[in-house]
Amino acid sequence: MSTVAQAKRGFSSREDERAASPDDLLFEPPLRIVEYPDPILRARNKRIETFDENLKKLVSEMFDVMYKTEGIGLSAPQVGMNVRLMVFNPAGERGEGEEIVLINPSVYKYSKKMILFDEGCLSFPGIYADVERPDSVQIEAQDIMGANFKFDLSGLPARIFQHEFDHLQGTLFFDRMTEEVVNSIRTELKALEKKYEDRTGLRSPEKIDMRRRMRAVAGFGKS
Numbered sequence: 018m019s020t021v022a023q024a025k026r027g028f029s030s031r032e033d034e035r036a037a038s039p040d041d042l043l044f045e046p047p048l049r050i051v052e053y054p055d056p057i058l059r060a061r062n063k064r065i066e067t068f069d070e071n072l073k074k075l076v077s078e079m080f081d082v083m084y085k086t087e088g089i090g091l092s093a094p095q096v097g098m099n100v101r102l103m104v105f106n107p108a109g110e111r112g113e114g115e116e117i118v119l120i121n122p123s124v125y126k127y128s129k130k131m132i133l134f135d136e137g138c139l140s141f142p143g144i145y146a147d148v149e150r151p152d153s154v155q156i157e158a159q160d161i162m163g164a165n166f167k168f169d170l171s172g173l174p175a176r177i178f179q180h181e182f183d184h185l186q187g188t189l190f191f192d193r194m195t196e197e198v199v200n201s202i203r204t205e206l207k208a209l210e211k212k213y214e215d216r217t218g219l220r221s222p223e224k225i226d227m228r229r230r231m232r233a234v235a236g237f238g239k240s
C-alpha cells in the first residue's frame with residue numbers, strides 16, 4: 018500500500034505526529050463520552066510530551082468514565098482530548114484485573130492469525146458487530162512517567178488495544194467492518210447521525226450511506 022493510502026486508512030508515521038501543548042491537555046471533569054459522528058473522533062491526535070500531575074488526573078478521570086459507562090477500554094479522543102493516550106482494563110471493573118495506561122503507543126508487529134469478534138464502542142452506544150483483527154500485537158509505548166516499554170498482547174487485551182489504537186488514528190470500528198456487517202447496523206448508525214444533527218443543528222460531518230465512495234477514496238479494497 019502506498020504511503021498516501023496508509024495515511025488515508027488512518028496509519029501515520031511518528032514524523033506526522035505533532036506534540037501536544039499544555040493547553041491541549043487541559044480538561045474539566047466530569048469527562049463525557051463523545052459519540053459518532055462528532056468530528057473530534059476523526060481529528061488528529063497529538064503526541065504527549067508533558068508527564069505531570071495533570072496527566073495523572075486525566076488518566077484517573079478516564080478510568081472513572083470508562084467504568085461508569087461499562088467500558089473495557091477508552092481512548093483520549095473519546096472524551097474530547099485529541100492526544101495519544103489510552104487506558105484499558107479487560108476486567109471492566111474497578112479493583113479487578115489490571116489497569117493499563119499507554120501513552121504515545123505504536124505497533125511494531127501484528128500476528129498473521131486473524132480473529133472475528135463482536136465489538137462494541139462507547140462512542141456508538143448499544144451497537145455491536147463483528148470486526149476482524151490480528152489475534153496478537155507487539156507494541157511499544159510510554160508509561161505515565163514517560164518511560165518507554167515494550168509489550169506483547171494477545172486475546173482480549175490485544176483486541177482492546179487495537180480498538181483504542183484505531184481511535185488514536187481516527188479510525189472507527191465500522192471502518193473495519195465488511196459491507197454486510199455494516200448493513201446490519203446501518204439503521205443505528207443513521208440514528209446517531211440524526212441525533213447529532215438534532216443536538217447541534219449542524220449537518221452530520223459523515224454519513225454511513227456515503228461509505229462505499231469514501232472507502233474507495235481511502236484505499237480500502239475489499240467491501
Ligand SMILES: CSCC[C@H](NC=O)C(=O)N[C@@H](C)C(=O)N[C@@H](CO)C(=O)O
Nearest residue numbers: 087088089090091137138139176177180
Ligand atoms: C472489544 S474492544 C472494545 C473497547 C471499547 N472501548 C471504547 O470504545 C469498549 O469498552 N466497548 C464497550 C461497549 C465494551 O466492550 N464493554 C464490554 C463490557 O461491558 C462489553 O462486553 O460490552
Ligand SMILES: [Fe+2]
Nearest residue numbers: 137138139140
Ligand atoms: Fe471505541
